[in-house]
Amino acid sequence: MKIHYQIQGTFYRQLVEGNLLSDVSLWQLLQEIQAVATQTHRRTPQLLRQSFGLQFIPNSVLTDLLKIANGVTQDDQLYQFSSLKLLFPRESNLKKCVANRYIYKFISSEITLDLLADDPQFPLFNGNETQQEGRYTVILDQPYYPGLSLEIAEKIWQEAETFWQNLPNYQKIDRFLRNVDTQEAVFRINHQLRLGINWQELPLSLREAMISLRAGNTDISDQSESTQQLIQEYQEHYKIIVSHFPETMTLKSNLSPINKVIISRKNRDLFQKIIAQAENFLLISSYILEDEALINQICEKSATLPQGVLILTDLRDEVVDRIDQQVTISKYLPEHFKRADERKKDCLRQLLDAKVKIRSGAFHLKTCISENYGYLGSVNLTRGSLDVNLESGIICENNETHQQLINVFRYFWECSSRDHVIPVLGFDGFELRTVKRYRQGSYPVYSNLLTPSQYYNDLLKELSSFEGKVIIFSRSFQATAELKSQLQRLNTIIYIDQEMRFLDSTINIEKRKNLHAKITLLGKKIAYIGGINFNFSLKHQGSYDLMYKTTDSQEINQIINTLRGSKS
Numbered sequence: 001m002k003i004h005y006q007i008q009g010t011f012y013r014q015l016v017e018g019n020l021l022s023d024v025s026l027w028q029l030l031q032e033i034q035a036v037a038t039q040t041h042r043r044t045p046q047l048l049r050q051s052f053g054l055q056f057i058p059n060s061v062l063t064d065l066l067k068i069a070n071g072v073t074q075d076d077q078l079y080q081f082s083s084l085k086l087l088f089p090r091e092s093n094l095k096k097c098v099a100n101r102y103i104y105k106f107i108s109s110e111i112t113l114d115l116l117a118d119d120p121q122f123p124l125f126n127g128n129e130t131q132q133e134g135r136y137t138v139i140l141d142q143p144y145y146p147g148l149s150l151e152i153a154e155k156i157w158q159e160a161e162t163f164w165q166n167l168p169n170y171q172k173i174d175r176f177l178r179n180v181d182t183q184e185a186v187f188r189i190n191h192q193l194r195l196g197i198n199w200q201e202l203p204l205s206l207r208e209a210m211i212s213l214r215a216g217n218t219d220i221s222d223q224s225e226s227t228q229q230l231i232q233e234y235q236e237h238y239k240i241i242v243s244h245f246p247e248t249m250t251l252k253s254n255l256s257p258i259n260k261v262i263i264s265r266k267n268r269d270l271f272q273k274i275i276a277q278a279e280n281f282l283l284i285s286s287y288i289l290e291d292e293a294l295i296n297q298i299c300e301k302s303a304t305l306p307q308g309v310l311i312l313t314d315l316r317d318e319v320v321d322r323i324d325q326q327v328t329i330s331k332y333l334p335e336h337f338k339r340a341d342e343r344k345k346d347c348l349r350q351l352l353d354a355k356v357k358i359r360s361g362a363f364h365l366k367t368c369i370s371e372n373y374g375y376l377g378s379v380n381l382t383r384g385s386l387d388v389n390l391e392s393g394i395i396c397e398n399n400e401t402h403q404q405l406i407n408v409f410r411y412f413w414e415c416s417s418r419d420h421v422i423p424v425l426g427f428d429g430f431e432l433r434t435v436k437r438y439r440q441g442s443y444p445v446y447s448n449l450l451t452p453s454q455y456y457n458d459l460l461k462e463l464s465s466f467e468g469k470v471i472i473f474s475r476s477f478q479a480t481a482e483l484k485s486q487l488q489r490l491n492t493i494i495y496i497d498q499e500m501r502f503l504d505s506t507i508n509i510e511k512r513k514n515l516h517a518k519i520t521l522l523g524k525k526i527a528y529i530g531g532i533n534f535n536f537s538l539k540h541q542g543s544y545d546l547m548y549k550t551t552d553s554q555e556i557n558q559i560i561n562t563l564r565g566s567k568s
Contacts, residue, residue, distance in 0.1 A: 004194035009108025071503025257399035299354035359417035392517035
C-alpha cells in the first residue's frame with residue numbers, strides 16, 4: 001500500500017542567476033517560440049506543435065492562442081501566406097535577457113525538502129515573490145520517508161492500516177469499480193491522509209467479486225459462498241437513488257412584484273440574504289463552487305427546507321481541475337483569494353455530506369432562486385465573485401420572470417444535466433453517474449430569458465436596425481464578423497477585464513480591474529444583463545446560460561444609473 005501524506009508548510013523560491021525582472025507571460029512565450037521558429041524555418045502551427053513539444057495542444061486551440069499572442073482576430077491575419085499557413089516572421093524580444101534560475105524548497109515543522117523546478121506540486125510564483133504558504137504531499141510505501149521523523153511515519157502508517165482493516169468490503173469494492181485505473185484505487189482517510197491500494201493486494205474473494213460485478217453477471221451461483229456474499233452486500237448498499245425535481249414550487253404570494261438591477265463588487269450580503277430567508281427551496285446554479293463560508297450556510301439551510309436545495313454546476317474534468325483563473329492570475333489580489341483549487345472539491349464533499357442534490361452538465365448559468373427571490377446574473381459562488389469582481393444581475397420578486405426562472409431551471413435539471421453527483425469514499429469524495437432519461441421535454445421559450453444562441457441572434461437583429469451608442473461590459477470579448485461590423489458602424493465602447501488581451505484598434509476597448517459583469521446596452525432602447533460573456537465562439541454557444549432582455553425604460557435607467565458609479 002501507498003500513503004499520500006499532505007503537509008502544511010511554506011514553499012520557497014530563491015534566485016541564483018538571471019535578469020528577468022517580471023514574469024514571462026504565455027503570450028510572450030508564444031511570441032518567442034514563433035521567433036525561434038522563424039530562425040529555424042518552422043513557421044507553421046503544425047511544425048510548431050512537432051518541434052516545440054506542443055502536441056498536447058489541439059491545432060484549433062494553438063491557432064486561437066497564436067491569434068491572441070499576435071493581436072489578430074481572424075485566421076488569415078495570422079499568416080504571411082494563408083494557403084501555406086506560413087506565420088509571419090518574428091524577432092525575439094528577449095535577446096538581452098538571461099533566464100532566471102532558482103532553487104526551490106518546501107519547509108514545514110515536520111520536513112524540509114529540496115524540490116525541482118518542474119515539480120507539479122510547486123505553486124505559481126508571481127514577479128519577485130519568494131515564498132508562499134501551501135501544502136505538499138509525500139508518498140510513503142513503507143513506514144519511513146527521508147526527512148520525516150520516524151515517529152510521524154510510523155504513526156500515519158498505523159492509522160492507514162487501521163482505516164483499511166475497518167473499512168467495509170462493499171466500500172472497498174465500490175472504490176475500485178468507480179476508479180478509472182482498475183489496478184489501483186485511492187481512499188480518503190482524512191484531510192491529510194490518502195491510502196493507495198493495488199489490485200494485487202486485495203484478497204482473492206474481493207477480486208472475484210469485482211470481476212463478476214464488472215462483467216454484469218446476473219448468475220453468480222458458480223462463485224464461492226464468500227464471493228456471493230460480497231456481491232450481494234455491495235448490491236444492497238449501492239442502489240442509485242435518482243434526485244427528482246419537486247412537482248410544484250410556489251412563490252411567496254404576499255410580496256409585491258418587482259425587478260431590481262444589481263451591479264456591485266460586494267455581492268456576499270445579497271446571497272447570504274437570499275439563502276437565509278428561503279423557507280421552502282433553493283435552486284442554485286454556479287459554474288464554480290468554492291466559497292467555503294457560503295457553502296456552509298447552504299448546507300445548514302438545506303436541513304430546514306421542505307423541498308431542499310438543488311444545485312447545477314459543471315464537473316467536467318477540465319473544470320474541476322481548473323482553478324478560478326480570474327482570481328489566480330491577477331496580480332492585484334490578496335494571496336488567500338488565490339487558493340481556489342484546493343477549496344472546490346472540499347466544498348463539493350461538504351454539500352454531498354449535507355445531502356444536497358447536485359447535477360452536472362455544461363452549465364455556465366448563475367442563479368440563486370427561492371420562493372422569495374430569483375437572482376440571475378454573473379456571480380459564481382467564489383470569493384472573487386462575492387467580494388472582489390464587478391458583477392451584475394437582476395433580482396425578481398413574485399413576478400412572471402421569477403416563475404420563468406424556476407421553469408427554465410427545472411428544464412435544465414430534468415433535460416440538460418448529464419450526471420448525478422454521488423458521494424463515495426475516495427480521493428475526490430464524489431462520482432458522476434449518467435442521468436438516464438426516458439423522454440425529453442420541450443424547452444420553455446421566453447422572449448426575455450435568452451440562451452446563448454438566442455441572445456446572439458436577437459442581438460444581431462436588434463443591432464441591424466439600431467442607431468446610437470452601444471455599451472458592453474464583459475469579462476472577455478470575441479465577436480463574430482457579423483457582430484463586429486455592426487459594432488464598428490455604431491458608437492460602441494466595450495469594457496473588459498484588465499487581464500484579457502485584445503489588440504484590435506478598430507474597436508473601442510477599455511480595461512477595468514476584476515470585471516466579470518455581463519451587460520449590453522443599446523442606448524436607452526434595449527438592455528441585456530445576465531451570465532453570458534460577449535464571446536460567441538462555438539464552445540461558448542454550447543453551454544447552458546441565460547441573459548435577461550428588457551425594453552422597460554425604468555429597468556434600463558436603473559442599469560445606466562448604477563453603472564455610473566461602478567466602472568472603476
